[in-house]
Amino acid sequence: MTGFGAFLRKELTEIRRTWRIWVIPGMLVFFGVTSPIIAALTPALVRSMATSQPGLVIQIPPPTARDAYVQFIKSLDQLVLIAIIITGAGVVSGERSSGTAILALTKPLSRGAFVVTKVLSQTMLLVVATALGTAVCLAVTAVVFDAAGAAHLVTAVALWLVYAVLLIAVMTLFSAAFQSRGAAAGAGLGFYFLTLLLGAWGPAARYSFLGLVLATQKALVFESQPLGWQLATAVVATGVVTVAAMGIFERREL
Amino acid sequence: MTDDRSDETAAIELRGLSKRFGDTLALDRVDLVVRPGAVFGFLGRNGAGKTTALRILSGLARPTAGTAHILGHDVERATDTVRARIGFLPDVPGFYPWMTAREYLEFAGRLFGIDQATLDARTTALLEMAGLASVTTRIGGFSRGMKQRLGIAQALINAPSLLMLDEPTSALDPIGRREVLEMVASLRGRTTVFFSTHILADVERVCDAVAILERGRVVASAGIGELTARAAANRLVVEIEGETGVVAVADALRGRSWLKSIETDGRTLRLAVSDLATAQREIPAAIAAAGVALRRFEIEETSLEDVFVELVGGPGGSGGPVQ
Numbered sequence: 161m162t163g164f165g166a167f168l169r170k171e172l173t174e175i176r177r178t179w180r181i182w183v184i185p186g187m188l189v190f191f192g193v194t195s196p197i198i199a200a201l202t203p204a205l206v207r208s209m210a211t212s213q214p215g216l217v218i219q220i221p222p223p224t225a226r227d228a229y230v231q232f233i234k235s236l237d238q239l240v241l242i243a244i245i246i247t248g249a250g251v252v253s254g255e256r257s258s259g260t261a262i263l264a265l266t267k268p269l270s271r272g273a274f275v276v277t278k279v280l281s282q283t284m285l286l287v288v289a290t291a292l293g294t295a296v297c298l299a300v301t302a303v304v305f306d307a308a309g310a311a312h313l314v315t316a317v318a319l320w321l322v323y324a325v326l327l328i329a330v331m332t333l334f335s336a337a338f339q340s341r342g343a344a345a346g347a348g349l350g351f352y353f354l355t356l357l358l359g360a361w362g363p364a365a366r367y368s369f370l371g372l373v374l375a376t377q378k379a380l381v382f383e384s385q386p387l388g389w390q391l392a393t394a395v396v397a398t399g400v401v402t403v404a405a406m407g408i409f410e411r412r413e414l
Numbered sequence: 415m416t417d418d419r420s421d422e423t424a425a426i427e428l429r430g431l432s433k434r435f436g437d438t439l440a441l442d443r444v445d446l447v448v449r450p451g452a453v454f455g456f457l458g459r460n461g462a463g464k465t466t467a468l469r470i471l472s473g474l475a476r477p478t479a480g481t482a483h484i485l486g487h488d489v490e491r492a493t494d495t496v497r498a499r500i501g502f503l504p505d506v507p508g509f510y511p512w513m514t515a516r517e518y519l520e521f522a523g524r525l526f527g528i529d530q531a532t533l534d535a536r537t538t539a540l541l542e543m544a545g546l547a548s549v550t551t552r553i554g555g556f557s558r559g560m561k562q563r564l565g566i567a568q569a570l571i572n573a574p575s576l577l578m579l580d581e582p583t584s585a586l587d588p589i590g591r592r593e594v595l596e597m598v599a600s601l602r603g604r605t606t607v608f609f610s611t612h613i614l615a616d617v618e619r620v621c622d623a624v625a626i627l628e629r630g631r632v633v634a635s636a637g638i639g640e641l642t643a644r645a646a647a648n649r650l651v652v653e654i655e656g657e658t659g660v661v662a663v664a665d666a667l668r669g670r671s672w673l674k675s676i677e678t679d680g681r682t683l684r685l686a687v688s689d690l691a692t693a694q695r696e697i698p699a700a701i702a703a704a705g706v707a708l709r710r711f712e713i714e715e716t717s718l719e720d721v722f723v724e725l726v727g728g729p730g731g732s733g734g735p736v737q
Contacts, residue, residue, distance in 0.1 A: 166524035170510070177512045259508020263568065266472045266502040267525040268494055413475040 163269030171281035188293025196228035248331025249345035333405035369394035430480035455617035458627035464610035501569030511554025559590025579609035659706030
């Protein structure tokens with residue numbers, strides 16, 4: 161894959177010098193800070209609502225570190241995944257429409273290297289941002305609550321990350337396949353909701369990556385679970401989708 | 415100048431090259447040979463097929479039929495070999511706006527695997543050539559002319575054997591256009607330059623040879639001098655004594671098999687002919703038969719514009735105007 165190193169260096173510099181450094185990392189750090197605080201304040205907020213309605217009594221157990229982690233994972237499962245879909249929709253189609261891909265691809269940069277670099281650079285950004293967000297969440301949680309169950313949060317985040325990397329590969333495929341960023345984003349949202357829907361079906365959740373989102377939540381409630389099928393199929397699917405994206409982009413005329 | 419040659423490998427060789435988009439035939443069995451070292455103009459109206467041909471040559475699109483070779487290599491098979499030896503500038507170059515000109519040239523050079531010392535020297539020289547050496551702002555703030563000059567510089571970073579430019583001056587103001595043409599002219603003798611344009615003056619100014627593309631077909635390909643001389647041989651100016659005989663002479667000539675067109679203006683007749691020798695015999699005879707005296711009979715001087723208009727049918731055709 162000629163040109164791989166030079167293009168990866170460009171991608172990483174671009175992340176550092178443009179809006180890309182702020183969106184996903186910013187979201188993760190924000191949720192890392194706010195999740196424990198929201199968890200701590202939620203009972204007080206609910207009680208204040210209850211006092212405004214005479215006769216209504218709400219019993220809420222005191223918040224714990226686990227509530228903070230659940231709040232953080234919920235944000236990852238919803239908002240961060242949607243942000244990955246939206247930002248990933250333009251990774252290839254954006255370069256195509258702006259003409260930057262033409263200048264790069266008429267040099268000794270293979271289209272396969274172009275696609276792989278896109279997947280790899282986004283994955284690197286996500287891994288670093290997730291590690292940072294998780295560390296912030298753990299630190300703030302330790303201040304607000306007694307530090308407990310950190311290993312479970314790390315496990316849950318790691319499982320989420322496997323699914324998120326698959327989503328990055330899927331979005332790169334859609335971005336290579338569709339002419340417009342909007343169409344790629346639409347297809348990505350369709351994929352996201354479809355996996356949520358199919359993940360509710362027991363056999364699919366047990367034997368495929370579709371069960372990863374559910375597994376993430378189970379990890380937080382300290383349920384031990386076999387994860388071999390989910391992880392293996394996610395890794396294989398990521399590879400297959402990346403190769404498919406390379407094939408589609410190879411055939412596409414620019 | 416653009417004929418087949420067996421003693422040296424052609425910089426570009428197209429054989430029966432066709433490209434179809436649905437019902438539209440963008441290129442129709444194009445045959446073209448560009449000799450190495452030439453500054454070659456690829457002239458045609460907007461929509462004639464120039465960009466499609468360049469996209470195939472640069473590996474961005476595939477032909478429907480036929481072959482395209484660059485420096486002896488099939489562009490479909492030897493993609494890496496071809497890309498390593500060409501420089502390409504599309505009609506609207508897209509740069510990363512967050513980079514500086516120097517950073518972009520370094521990025522382009524790294525894609526070619528050029529070592530750092532060579533890259534540093536080449537980047538500095540190319541920035542000088544492009545008039546961007548003192549510019550430290552990011553490309554996002556560049557004018558169209560600056561981007562075009564940077565575009566040529568990035569296309570030269572690998573010291574290419576063939577530089578392909580797609581409409582490099584089409585959207586520039588007169589000063590930007592002059593700067594780009596001067597850059598192109600300065601490359602004469604150092605590399606083969608193949609550039610598409612619909613601006614006749616640009617071709618006349620910097621090109622050694624030209625091919626004219628019309629509706630996807632090459633309608634002429636030769637050195638500029640040869641092409642204008644060839645066309646001139648088919649255009650005659652005849653002046654006679656007195657205005658009264660002009661109509662009689664024109665009427666006498668109309669309908670002759672060798673006559674393509676005839677215009678009258680006062681005492682002058684302008685004729686386009688298909689058989690010069692026959693015309694040279696029959697026109698004086700027709701003038702004598704009409705009983706008028708011949709004052710001037712000469713082959714008309716022809717510009718590239720005349721050749722172009724004659725070949726593609728004038729600016730009112732299917733494409734955009736030719737400047």
